[in-house]
Amino acid sequence: MNNIDCIGQVCPIPVIRAKKALESLGEAGGVVTVLVDNDIARQNLQKMATGLGYQSEYEQKENGNVEVTIVAGEGCAVESCATDGDSGLVVAIGRNSMGEGSQELGQILIKGFIFALRELVPPPTHVLFFNSGSYLTSSDSNCLEDLRALEAAGTVILTCGTCTNYFEITEKLGVGEITNMYGIVTAMAGAKRLINL
Amino acid sequence: MSYILTFANTHAAILAEKALLQAGYSVGVMPLPSGIKAGCGIALRVDDYIASNAFLKDNNIVVAAVYQTSANAHETVYSEVVL
Numbered sequence: 717m718n719n720i721d722c723i724g725q726v727c728p729i730p731v732i733r734a735k736k737a738l739e740s741l742g743e744a745g746g747v748v749t750v751l752v753d754n755d756i757a758r759q760n761l762q763k764m765a766t767g768l769g770y771q772s773e774y775e776q777k778e779n780g781n782v783e784v785t786i787v788a789g790e791g792c793a794v795e796s797c798a799t800d801g802d803s804g805l806v807v808a809i810g811r812n813s814m815g816e817g818s819q820e821l822g823q824i825l826i827k828g829f830i831f832a833l834r835e836l837v838p839p840p841t842h843v844l845f846f847n848s849g850s851y852l853t854s855s856d857s858n859c860l861e862d863l864r865a866l867e868a869a870g871t872v873i874l875t876c877g878t879c880t881n882y883f884e885i886t887e888k889l890g891v892g893e894i895t896n897m898y899g900i901v902t903a904m905a906g907a908k909r910l911i912n913l
Numbered sequence: 914m915s916y917i918l919t920f921a922n923t924h925a926a927i928l929a930e931k932a933l934l935q936a937g938y939s940v941g942v943m944p945l946p947s948g949i950k951a952g953c954g955i956a957l958r959v960d961d962y963i964a965s966n967a968f969l970k971d972n973n974i975v976v977a978a979v980y981q982t983s984a985n986a987h988e989t990v991y992s993e994v995v996l
Contacts, residue, residue: 820927821927824923824927824930824942824955825955827941827942828942828943828944828954828955829944831941831942831943831944832944858934858940858941858942861914861941862941
């Protein structure tokens with residue numbers, strides 16, 4: 717078993733170290749445990765594990781630390797996890813407005829765009845939010861109902877944690893989960909088609 | 914939200930969304946569904962079209978038409994509500 721102590725280390729370091737440990741296990745698989753001291757790192761580790769097709773669980777330890785256990789086996793790779801209904805479509809939204817010109821117009825257009833995403837069958841696999849796009853997943857966003865509907869349809873909604881931190885809206889996340897740049901790059905790299913807004 | 918409001922132009926739709934949000938109404942945005950004709954390609958989704966419509970009227974924002982949405986097995990159906 718691989719035990720990794722990531723106390724005092726911020727994302728993405730725990731994810732990188734865990735990934736390296738998992739890779740070193742090779743095809744035989746095994747168990748990797750990672751000790752972290754914040755919930756964002758815990759979430760990112762579990763997302764990384766799920767993305768790789770591995771099972772994970774966590775246990776709350778003393779002093780607010782969390783031990784994440786990832787079991788790597790002959791689990792499916794990311795590709796083989798895809799279902800027949802998987803669109804492979806990733807939508808990346810880097811701002812809270814659509815198009816150039818009028819900000820006011822752009823802000824209402826993007827709400828219509830997000831509503832229209834609900835109509836896609838199958839739905840996008842991921843919708844990624846970063847920079848001012850992060851405001852769209854915030855609790856006072858007017859898109860939450862549509863984004864929750866997408867999430868219920870199976871779309872993974874991810875918002876850049878660096879961005880929510882910059883805008884001081886991390887605690888106001890209203891839908892989906894916080895991710896880091898590795899999560900964003902992994903989702904983009906795994907896309908069959910990418911809409912970059 | 915099972916009713917949609919349409920507008921004669923985009924400015925009215927933008928003004929209406931802002932005013933309804935500020936007043937605490939439940940409101941969503943959607944592109945105008947195909948099959949509905951209006952001057953503006955943006956429609957607003959509301960729960961309470963009577964109160965929303967009255968509020969907009971008080972604020973001198975003109976709603977072009979109201980539609981009720983319902984779904985059958987194949988598609989969403991929009992039926993115009995006579996105001």
